[in-house]
Amino acid sequence: EDQQVWELIERHEVPRLLAVNKIDRVSEKAQLLPFVAAITETRRYDAVHYIQATHGKGLKALLADLERLLPEAPANYAEDELTDRSERFLAAEMIREQLMLRLSEELPYATTVEIEHFEQVGGLSRIAAAIWVEREGQKGIVIGASGAQLKAIGSQARRRMEKLFGGKVFLELWVKVRENWSDDDASLKQFGYTG
Structure with a gap:
């Protein structure tokens, strides 16, 4: 894989930076020089950066170099446009996020x-x-004891949606079972996983 990536890079005249990470793990810094020389x-590299990413050491210089080397281009989206995805899609993602965080x-x-129903009337999203x-x-597992887990998932997702959509959200959640849906082409298409 590395060789294929290098062949692709070498076909194009693009700037190259080498970032050597985890420098804190090398007690004798002089040992880094033969490693980098090899x-x-x-x-060919345009610059070498020695970094310790977890603590931010050396990142400022690396980011400055990256910014300097990036080509300027016109913006693809308006400055106030957050995403190219629909609010319906974002609502599903926020529910998925809470499922992952809670479970x-x-x-x-x-x-x-x-999302089975999505309607916005005035400042209310249903x-x-x-x-x-x-x-x-x-x-x-998803519902939890006396519905507590599902209620918590819904409450957190609703709060996130209200913040993003800028209004009140009325959110109803149901947990449904469809055996082997992940192996069924029609189900995968229905849920948006295939075209």
């Missing part, structure tokens, strides 16, 4: 969100969404 012997390791692999799982047992 790399720069075979490939993390417990989240069933085959879980998706489908959204009905289905959270699809593949087995009845997974439904219980």
